Amino acid sequence: MTKPDKRDEIVRAALELIAEYGFHGAPMAMIADRAGVGAGTIYRYFENKDVLITELYREVEEKLYAVLLEGYATEKPFRERFLHLGTALLRYFIQNPLHFRYLEQFHNSPYGVAFRRDKILGKKGECDVFRELFEDGISQQVMKDLPLPVLFALAFGPLLTVARDHILSFISLDDALIARIVDACWDGIRR
Amino acid sequence: MTKPDKRDEIVRAALELIAEYGFHGAPMAMIADRAGVGAGTIYRYFENKDVLITELYREVEEKLYAVLLEGYATEKPFRERFLHLGTALLRYFIQNPLHFRYLEQFHNSPYGVAFRRDKILGKKGECDVFRELFEDGISQQVMKDLPLPVLFALAFGPLLTVARDHILSFISLDDALIARIVDACWDGIRR
Amino acid sequence: MTKPDKRDEIVRAALELIAEYGFHGAPMAMIADRAGVGAGTIYRYFENKDVLITELYREVEEKLYAVLLEGYATEKPFRERFLHLGTALLRYFIQNPLHFRYLEQFHNSPYGVAFRRDKILGKKGECDVFRELFEDGISQQVMKDLPLPVLFALAFGPLLTVARDHILSFISLDDALIARIVDACWDGIRR
Amino acid sequence: MTKPDKRDEIVRAALELIAEYGFHGAPMAMIADRAGVGAGTIYRYFENKDVLITELYREVEEKLYAVLLEGYATEKPFRERFLHLGTALLRYFIQNPLHFRYLEQFHNSPYGVAFRRDKILGKKGECDVFRELFEDGISQQVMKDLPLPVLFALAFGPLLTVARDHILSFISLDDALIARIVDACWDGIRR
DNA sequence: TATGAATGAGTCTTCATTCAT
DNA sequence: CATGAATGAAGACTCATTCAT
Numbered sequence: 039m040t041k042p043d044k045r046d047e048i049v050r051a052a053l054e055l056i057a058e059y060g061f062h063g064a065p066m067a068m069i070a071d072r073a074g075v076g077a078g079t080i081y082r083y084f085e086n087k088d089v090l091i092t093e094l095y096r097e098v099e100e101k102l103y104a105v106l107l108e109g110y111a112t113e114k115p116f117r118e119r120f121l122h123l124g125t126a127l128l129r130y131f132i133q134n135p136l137h138f139r140y141l142e143q144f145h146n147s148p149y150g151v152a153f154r155r156d157k158i159l160g161k162k163g164e165c166d167v168f169r170e171l172f173e174d175g176i177s178q179q180v181m182k183d184l185p186l187p188v189l190f191a192l193a194f195g196p197l198l199t200v201a202r203d204h205i206l207s208f209i210s211l212d213d214a215l216i217a218r219i220v221d222a223c224w225d226g227i228r229r
Numbered sequence: 230m231t232k233p234d235k236r237d238e239i240v241r242a243a244l245e246l247i248a249e250y251g252f253h254g255a256p257m258a259m260i261a262d263r264a265g266v267g268a269g270t271i272y273r274y275f276e277n278k279d280v281l282i283t284e285l286y287r288e289v290e291e292k293l294y295a296v297l298l299e300g301y302a303t304e305k306p307f308r309e310r311f312l313h314l315g316t317a318l319l320r321y322f323i324q325n326p327l328h329f330r331y332l333e334q335f336h337n338s339p340y341g342v343a344f345r346r347d348k349i350l351g352k353k354g355e356c357d358v359f360r361e362l363f364e365d366g367i368s369q370q371v372m373k374d375l376p377l378p379v380l381f382a383l384a385f386g387p388l389l390t391v392a393r394d395h396i397l398s399f400i401s402l403d404d405a406l407i408a409r410i411v412d413a414c415w416d417g418i419r420r
Numbered sequence: 421m422t423k424p425d426k427r428d429e430i431v432r433a434a435l436e437l438i439a440e441y442g443f444h445g446a447p448m449a450m451i452a453d454r455a456g457v458g459a460g461t462i463y464r465y466f467e468n469k470d471v472l473i474t475e476l477y478r479e480v481e482e483k484l485y486a487v488l489l490e491g492y493a494t495e496k497p498f499r500e501r502f503l504h505l506g507t508a509l510l511r512y513f514i515q516n517p518l519h520f521r522y523l524e525q526f527h528n529s530p531y532g533v534a535f536r537r538d539k540i541l542g543k544k545g546e547c548d549v550f551r552e553l554f555e556d557g558i559s560q561q562v563m564k565d566l567p568l569p570v571l572f573a574l575a576f577g578p579l580l581t582v583a584r585d586h587i588l589s590f591i592s593l594d595d596a597l598i599a600r601i602v603d604a605c606w607d608g609i610r611r
Numbered sequence: 612m613t614k615p616d617k618r619d620e621i622v623r624a625a626l627e628l629i630a631e632y633g634f635h636g637a638p639m640a641m642i643a644d645r646a647g648v649g650a651g652t653i654y655r656y657f658e659n660k661d662v663l664i665t666e667l668y669r670e671v672e673e674k675l676y677a678v679l680l681e682g683y684a685t686e687k688p689f690r691e692r693f694l695h696l697g698t699a700l701l702r703y704f705i706q707n708p709l710h711f712r713y714l715e716q717f718h719n720s721p722y723g724v725a726f727r728r729d730k731i732l733g734k735k736g737e738c739d740v741f742r743e744l745f746e747d748g749i750s751q752q753v754m755k756d757l758p759l760p761v762l763f764a765l766a767f768g769p770l771l772t773v774a775r776d777h778i779l780s781f782i783s784l785d786d787a788l789i790a791r792i793v794d795a796c797w798d799g800i801r802r
Numbered sequence: 803t804a805t806g807a808a809t810g811a812g813t814c815t816t817c818a819t820t821c822a823t
Numbered sequence: 824c825a826t827g828a829a830t831g832a833a834g835a836c837t838c839a840t841t842c843a844t
Contacts, residue, residue: 065839066838067839075804075805077839078804079803079804082803142337146333147251185406187394188410191386191387191388191390191394191410192414194390195386196379196386199381199386200379208345208346209379219382222417225419226387227413235828257813257815258814268831269832273827278815442721447835448835457809459810459835461810463836464806468836469835528716528719530633533779537781566792566795567788569773570769570782573768573769573772573773573792574769577764577770577773578769581764582761590760604761608765608769608795650827651825651826652825652826654820
């Protein structure tokens with residue numbers, strides 16, 4: 039019942055435009071226009087463009103994590119948990135290309151570095167699922183004994199790459215292919 | 230004694246600044262400044278900023294390919310060839326972080342998409358080594374039977390990710406770790 | 421009490437500066453300055469400098485035609501109508517030297533050629549008075565049987581020249597002299 | 612036998628380019644290029660662009676006057692002398708459109724005003740033919756008793772206008788039409 | 803609270819002119 | 824004498840941000 043208030047419209051417009059044109063290709067005036075609000079209005083909800091960008095990132099990430107955790111069962115065996123996460127991740131990106139593009143833009147920008155640092159160094163709680171899972175995997179000796187960031191890279195690097203290729207129409211992913219890809223990632227990290 | 234002529238200085242400055250601040254964070258005036266030349270001088274060597282960016286990309290890519298092909302022997306067994314390329318790639322990026330950052334910036338920009346498309350669709354000749362190698366691998370049934378872009382993703386996605394993590398000091402790679410990482414990538418693509 | 425809104429100020433400033441210094445001698449920043457607005461403000465009203473120039477031309481031309489048609493009576497004899505138009509034209513330019521200079525600048529520029537062509541070829545409706553009058557004059561055999569553009573030249577060429585000379589203070593026109601000049605033009609075109 | 616030395620080439624190139632593109636559309640580098648000389652070379656012959664432009668004007672004017680005076684006989688009757696000058700003027704412009712365009716560009720620019728002033732106020736000797744002729748005409752009471760500049764305007768204003776129209780292909784002048792036009796100008800100034 | 807007109811610092815690019823070779 | 828690479832001031836235009844209404 040939350041009437042799609044102005045803030046939501048702004049966030050939606052920013053997501054669409056930045057995903058399509060990048061940070062520098064999406065001026066505040068254009069975002070305001072697309073959101074159907076005045077240019078000044080954005081500044082009632084976000085201190086400045088940087089804050090809008092960062093905040094939008096948080097929201098996108100939050101939605102992503104929510105979906106990843108849907109049906110995620112800590113008690114299931116390690117491999118199954120990994121496949122769940124990998125598959126869910128790839129599917130989410132394919133179904134939400136704007137979110138994927140936005141995250142990509144974000145990570146590949148000055149904004150992204152600070153976030154990555156925090157995440158790797160363990161400040162954020164949200165991606166703990168991944169950390170827990172992987173630390174679990176290491177200690178159970180199911181996974182290769184490599185530094186956590188390396189395992190992340192082996193597991194998710196390929197997924198992000200194929201997601202991008204799919205969104206850019208270089209390849210076309212279906213459920214079967216997704217499963218095989220995640221399986222291949224598993225081969226990369228398992229002992 | 231090779232006098233570092235202006236063009237070289239411009240290219241060097243552009244590489245440094247764009248790698249660090251991105252395309253939009255590196256104004257022509259700043260590049261000129263860092264290169265120790267007048268603002269107008271850049272335009273004697275490059276028609277405009279876009280041309281500078283694209284040209285610089287070509288040069289970086291060329292150097293990279295040259296290094297990759299050093300000691301690359303077509304007659305060696307498939308696995309060995311893959312390990313050679315993967316290792317060389319990762320090493321190159323670690324030793325030339327500016328090049329890595331620049332390529333990343335480039336690929337993650339309007340400029341990059343056209344290039345990616347050409348490469349995927351097979352126009353460029355230089356990355357044929359990769360294509361040949363992988364098509365070889367598929368036909369010899371050493372590699373998983375997956376679309377070429379997917380195999381590329383499995384093989385190089387993790388390498389790019391760890392390269393970035395290393396450059397951002399999130400991890401520290403040495404020769405031993407590099408070898409293990411490339412090995413893990415091999416696990417991802419091999420049958 | 422009509423608040424001189426920004427657009428008006430910009431138009432006025434542009435007219436003054438371009439009339440005095442020409443298109444290339446009147447930078448946008450200078451126009452903005454003279455108009456008492458910020459540099460960017462001009463672009464809220466005119467897409468770019470070309471549009472400003474063209475639009476300003478239209479406004480000047482419109483005012484001129486309005487004055488020319490004041491008291492112009494189609495039913496009066498040909499000679500009288502010609503004298504009315506010639507006199508009004510010359511008076512208008514003398515009273516609005518900026519307009520005269522601006523029109524001159526405009527016609528003597530890439531912008532102007534297209535306009536002239538359209539006018540000669542008969543696209544524009546506003547100068548139909550002239551065309552109608554002259555075609556009338558030809559068919560009534562009051563005027564020399566010469567091509568229309570030639571008659572225009574004979575009739576208005578001298579008027580524009582003396583207008584310029586007056587504005588540059590090379591001569592000083594009063595009503596008596598104006599009448600004699602227009603009369604002389606009449607001698608040039610009449611049979 | 613004067614080998615077409617660099618200076619001549621520069622003057623020729625400047626004439627062509629400025630006639631076609633205007634002062635601001637013809638950069639020094641472009642002129643140098645067209646002249647087949649180095650950019651710096653122009654400055655050996657002309658102190659700066661303004662001097663080049665002014666000097667070029669002088670040369671064009673000089674050639675024009677030379678042609679006008681060819682066959683001009685002071686002893687002939689007034690009307691004949693006028694027709695000679697008018698016809699020669701119009702013919703010259705039609706045969707040398709670049710010269711015409713250049714003179715037009717020049718007069719319609721800051722450069723031109725000073726020159727006009729000098730000429731009207733009688734400093735220059737070259738156009739004395741015109742002055743003498745017209746003063747003659749006035750004192751003989753063949754011409755209307757109007758200020759000299761006005762007579763100039765009546766006599767030559769139309770000629771310049773039709774010359775431009777011809778060069779822009781709005782009309783097409785032949786010898787017969789030229790004669791009739793000059794005759795019409797005569798009607799404008801004669802008593 | 804919402805607006806959107808106004809701002810001006812910052813961007814890319816051009817071009818007349820200089821000067822070392 | 825001739826060159827043309829180098830310069831940097833100047834110009835058109837953009838856009839994040841502010842503030843009067």
